[in-house]
Amino acid sequence: MAYRATPAMALTAALALSVAGCAGSQAGPAGGRWGAATMSVARPAADSGTKASAPDPVAEACGPPNAPGRLTTIRASDGVRLAAIEAGAGRRGVVLIPELGAKGKCGWWDYGAYLAAHGFRVLLFDHRCTGDSSCPSAATAPTGLMSDINGAVSRLHQEGATTTVLLGASQGGAEALITATLPQHVVTGVAVLSADELSTPLAAGPYPATAMAAAARLRLPVLFAVAAGDPYVSVRQTRQLFGDAGSRRKQLVVLGPDHGHGWDLVAAQPDGSRPAFSRTLLAFLRSATS
Secondary structure, three states: OOOOOOOOOHHHHHHOOOOHHHHOOOOOOOOOHHHHHOOOOOOOOOOOOOOOOOOOHHHHHHOOOOOOOEEEEEEOOOOOEEEEEEEOOOOEEEEEEOOOOOOHHHHHHHHHHHHHHOOOEEEEEOOOOOOOOOOOOOOOOOOHHHHHHHHHHHHHHHHOOOEEEEEEEOHHHHHHHHHOOOOOOOEEEEEEEOOOOOOOOOOOOOOOOOHHHHHOOOOOOEEEEEEOOOOOOOHHHHHHHHHHOOOOOEEEEEEOOOOOOHHHHHOOOOOOOOOOHHHHHHHHHHHHOO
């Protein structure tokens, strides 16, 4: 597809991270990443003086599905204001960590709404210096990405989640692995879809700097997934990450070459159907939050 996220994002300047590789990987295979996220919001036709129903606020901002959700703001653990979406209810929480690129939190809205409908309390957010979130000075600590994630976990806990899984796609998967090495007590699992930028420094002490370094320190239940045809991260790299993971409970799912990258692996198709892997992931999330 034509769109590619550029490496010249404000996030790189604010956090002094080298993210050019992943930032250039955001245009998934044809019919993939941006397809489901950019469909127009369906509205019933107006007739005989009947007004078309307006979409919910999140659908207005992000596109379909037209499902219950709330646009809000949260605070990262270092105080930075982040734009976010909350949906669902209950004690089972999921923080959905975005890929790089212009979609940010909206790229997860399709699956976030699906999880909310299946009994999860979910939170989607824009990282600092992206989307509608604030951008601190360039002097911010190099653990800013982790602070954003931890702030999202804290918000879910405040709202009633007693167990939470980190679910990340693309570079968001690498961030989830790093963050989970020093988990908050309510974080009970990690799921990573097409984790890439595996050797890119994304954090500083006390966190491991990279996802590859983080794997051996991981102790939480973890699910790895990758498509055989992924042009940005290979099955071999993912198998190495899986093998290095120190978790006693770990699972690797290798999908066919037409499944795309990141959140493509679970995105709804135009006919409303969803890949079978979305149910595999759902089962993992339920197990990890039980």
